Every structure is written in C-alpha cells, then in structure tokens.
C-alpha cells in the first residue's frame with residue numbers, strides 16, 4: 001500500500017495546479033526586529049481587538065493542538081467546524097457527476113448532505129446488526145471512481161466504536177481515502193487513530209472542538225492527515241475561514257486542559273449512571289446501547305409517542321427512528337447532573 005499510494009492520483013484535475021488566493025497576511029510575516037506597520041490589507045487601523053484580519057494559518061491554535069496531540073503542525077488543517085473540513089475534502093478529491101463515496105448508515109447526516117451538494121454519488125452500505133462496517137460488502141461496492149469511505153467512530157447516532165480490525169482492513173485494502181470522523185473520541189475508552197497517520201497515507205482524521213471541548217458556538221473543526229493531503233486542502237480553503245474570536249477562544253480553552261478533562265470525566269460517569277438507571281427502572285425502554293460518546297441511543301416501544309411525551313415535560317431529545325437499524329430509537333445527550341435527573345423523572349412519569 002505505502003509504495004503504491006499516490007495522493008496526486010486522487011486529486012481533481014482542476015485542483016492539482018491551483019494557485020491559492022494569496023492574502024496580505026500570507027505574504028508578509030512579522031519577523032523583523034523593526035516594529036512593522038501594516039498598510040497592506042485595507043483594514044481600519046484603529047485598534048479594537050478585531051480590526052485586523054485573522055491569521056489565515058491559525059498558528060497559535062495549531063501550536064497548542066500540536067503539543068497536546070503530539071503531532072506536527074504540518075499535519076493539521078483547521079476549518080469552520082468539521083463540516084467545512086469535510087466539504088473541503090469533497091471539493092478537493094471528488095469530481096462532480098463522476099466520482100462516488102461510500103457511507104455507512106445509520107451515521108452522521110452531513111456526509112450525505114455534502115455528497116448531494118457536491119453532486120457526488122453516495123453509495124450507502126448499512127452497518128451490520130451490531131453496528132459494525134461490513135468490510136466485504138464495502139470493498140465489493142468500490143469501483144474506479146470511489147474516492148472516499150467515511151467512517152464515524154465512535155459513531156453517531158449508534159454510539160459504538162468500530163473494531164480496530166475492521167478499520168485496519170479498510171485502510172489496507174481500499175486505494176482511496178478513508179475519512180475517520182472522531183468527533184466523540186474524547187469520550188471513548190478506545191485510542192484515537194491519530195498515531196497511525198504516518199503509517200497510512202490514505203487516512204484523514206477529523207475531530208472537533210464542538211463536543212468534548214465545549215465550544216460548539218465558535219465553530220472549529222480539525223483535520224489531521226499527511227502533509228501532502230494537508231497541503232492540497234490548504235490550497236483550496238478560504239483564506240480567513242477561522243475567525244479571530246474563534247482562534248482566541250480555542251487557545252484559551254486548549255490552555256485549560258484540566259477543566260476540559262474534568263468535564264469529560266463527569267460526562268462519562270453521568271453516562272454510566274444514566275445508562276444503569278434507564279436499564280433498570282423504565283419499563284418501555286427495550287434497550288440502552290453501549291456508548292463511547294456523550295449520548296445514549298435507546299430503543300423504546302414507540303419512539304414518536306415517547307418523543308412527544310418528553311416534549312410535554314420540557315425535555316428535547318433526538319428522534320432517530322427513521323434511520324435504518326434505528327427503529328423506535330431516541331438519541332439522548334448526556335447533560336449535567338440536574339438535567340439528567342429531570343430527564344429520568346420525565347421518563348418515569350410517562351410510563
């Protein structure tokens with residue numbers, strides 16, 4: 001695999017030799033000993049904290065991530081949420097009306113939305129009954145135009161992680177790109193695949209600050225991949241895709257690892273408590289699926305009915321019952337202690 005894989009065979013022709021937009025801040029780096037003045041970007045010069053364009057390469061955020069994840073800055077690309085990162089991947093590698101991708105429902109809805117927006121065929125191969133990828137069926141579906149397989153692990157909405165074996169097989173046998181979405185990895189007992197980026201040149205990992213890091217409102221998604229892949233994505237990203245306020249808040253949060261870790265461990269222990277309580281004490285809950293995320297998928301007697309009853313108690317959950325393999329399933333995010341108590345009270349009240 002390593003010897004034959006060449007990322008440039010996968011890039012769209014129009015992207016291969018693209019000249020990226022060169023912003024004023026890209027051209028000049030403030031490295032001189034003289035105090036520079038910046039009259040190059042037509043900004044308003046009166047300082048207010050955000051009157052300047054943000055760093056298009058987000059170096060202070062990348063430095064923090066690089067330290068904390070033990071990975072080189074050259075292997076990182078940031079986007080306006082992982083949604084932008086995923087869109088960039090489509091646009092770099094998938095030729096509209098020609099190429100195709102493979103997704104594994106039930107899974108995160110954005111892969112399918114982005115495939116549609118980019119006019120890329122989405123070949124859906126359902127997960128198995130125990131929510132694992134069907135490797136043979138996936139590989140049989142691959143053809144010369146299959147560019148990407150999307151894996152979400154831990155998977156949303158099912159909550160489970162994919163077995164290492166299965167991921168490894170796909171990485172070894174598929175000659176296109178594997179996008180592994182690790183949005184929930186911080187809640188998982190399984191290790192991230194970050195360390196395998198050097199070994200697998202076809203592996204792209206996405207993570208986000210929206211979940212465990214508690215920053216959904218700032219929109220910051222992260223992509224980890226080989227330098228070659230990062231270079232290609234960099235050449236097509238909008239220059240100022242991550243704004244200044246987002247960069248500042250991300251740095252502050254990444255400096256506060258202890259607080260993040262503390263919240264994660266509280267959520268994990270709440271998840272466990274919630275699961276036990278739902279299993280023992282609510283009669284119409286038929287199954288609480290194991291979860292490596294900050295949510296639980298439960299199977300009930302009648303999802304629409306229970307969903308509406310919970311609304312009357314002021315509790316909003318996600319009804320996933322229209323998803324394949326998720327008949328009568330609700331997805332419930334783990335809240336803070338008080339919220340979880342209120343959820344349990346509501347669930348019991350509607351028995």
Ligand SMILES: *Cc1c(COP(=O)(O)O)cnc(C)c1O
Nearest residue numbers: 081082083108156183208210221
């Ligand atoms: C929530 C979530 C994301 C996060 O997307 P952002 O755009 O970074 O907020 C990504 N992937 C999955 C599977 C998710 O559930």
